Amino acid sequence: MGNLTEEWATEVARTELSSSLPRRWAHTQGVAKRASGVSHLFDQDASLLVAAATLHDVGYAPRLAVTGFHPLDGARFLRDERVADERLARLVANHSFALLEAEERKLRKELAGEFPLLDEPLLVDALVYCDMTTTPDGDRTTAQDRVAEIRGRYGDDSLVGRFIHRAAPEIFASVERVEAALAAQPR
Template sequence: MSRTTWARGVAEGLLAEALPRRWAHVQGVARCARTLNSMLGEDAELIEIAAWLHDVGYSPSLVRTGFHPLDGARYLRDEVGVDEVVCQLVAHHTAAAVEAEERGLAPELEEFARPAPRLLNALIYCDLTAGVDGSTVDVDERLAEILTRYPPEHVVHRSITRSAPILRDAARTVSRSLAGWSGEVRGV
């Protein structure tokens, strides 16, 4: 069994039945990750694995802090023994440092080193160009959708509002790299 097949199975087991909409999104994120293979080279498998696993912390069986990047990364590190870089990507995906600060969990997030920007940007790009149903969306559409789910005073709304420029920049960076490979810009 390949490592990506294994990661898919872990995510499916934790999300498909309990959170089918989240599972649909994760499938879209992983599908996007596969489109980055030529750009990522030897890191392509790592990003696809992280794409499959990035939202496992939403699983009701894993919730400890209520902050899914941290809950997922701790589970993957402590219970499953996943590669350190994958755990870092899960912990820090989609500007998690901003939300950790908003939640008062910044010291806890520091358990995980920040991964290389090239890798983190790739995962951010995939996360922000996959809609809730797994369809391909543009970054602004995805950010707006997230904001509609939470009232302005909610920690997620505040975090996404604060981190939106960082997230857009990460997605643009990947999109430009992709344009160099394929001649077109997607999702930004």
């Protein structure tokens, strides 16, 4: 469990992202902060959620970008170089409906074969929620504004634009489920 601590995940992400991709690092820190804020939903998996949120974009690091598909590159790095917890690698590999983007990239078989989606819907949804309610600069936003920002940044006809268009209904549903779980918590 040593690689499920917030400190470990933060150090790994900082090492890989802060110098080479400072904006991605800012986004990562914001996503991790969101995860900390919802982690109370998960009892023993709270640290897993925060670690996955902190490491979800590590595959963007230039030295790790083997396939150019950051969920797969990040998960392989965590599994192979960092010997990370299997559930952590699977969450990173599948964050924010990565299987849909993997289809666009002709990498679905590789992603699904190496890192099957966890059968833990609320945990998977929580990672989507944290990622998709955080701007590229690490600030809070709505899922609708985040999807619009991604579409604007990449363009609707791009690979990422096609993916985000397909994933948007699933993203919005995930965010709604997490917001419902948070609202159901006693105050």
